[in-house]
Amino acid sequence: GAGVSQSPRYKVAKRGQDVALRCDPISGHVSLFWYQQALGQGPEFLTYFQNEAQLDKSGLPSDRFFAERPEGSVSTLKIQRTQQEDSAVYLCASSLAAVRGTQYFGPGTRLLVL
């Protein structure tokens, strides 16, 4: 496709459930980023991949959050034992270059934990 795609677009989970959010970056983009956006706030960095290597995971809020990009293309953000405070929009972005590379964002996955 032409842009970054994410699925599902909406996810409702019961507290304690595990969820998996998928990101398909723009073809050929080596850098992939995950951000979390709470209601009424700007996106906040979670983690960053260059190809399949996770170079920065310092933004992940707890060890319940895990991200992978095994073949350097599609990425999955997994949240284990979801909590209500995990409710947010999860945005994925990709770029051709890590530095000075325009980050193109997907539409996001809106997660609601009940």
Add this chain to the structure above:
Amino acid sequence: GQQLNQSPQSMFIQEGEDVSMNCTSSSIFNTWLWYKQDPGEGPVLLIALYKAGELTSNGRLTAQFGITRKDSFLNISASIPSDVGIYFCAGQAVETSGSRLTFGEGTQLTVNP
């Protein structure tokens, strides 16, 4: 961590008016970006700035990278109804924070026809 202070939080203007919003930081960024986000969508890049003092235009939008590298502003001239949305500034400081973007809290723009 780094924080960006974006103002104003919201603006209500009449169609045809000019708009100005800005971001300031206590630390230096070497790239400043301005994004627009519509409801239910991801942020879309409007303007990217890579050099202190740089002034860049994109149609009715003009943005500047502050000379101190700690601030940036975005101007929208002759606003139209489709300018409605949330505008975010974002900075990148590779030496201290790697490739991540740090975002401001956004400016909600409402344009009355």
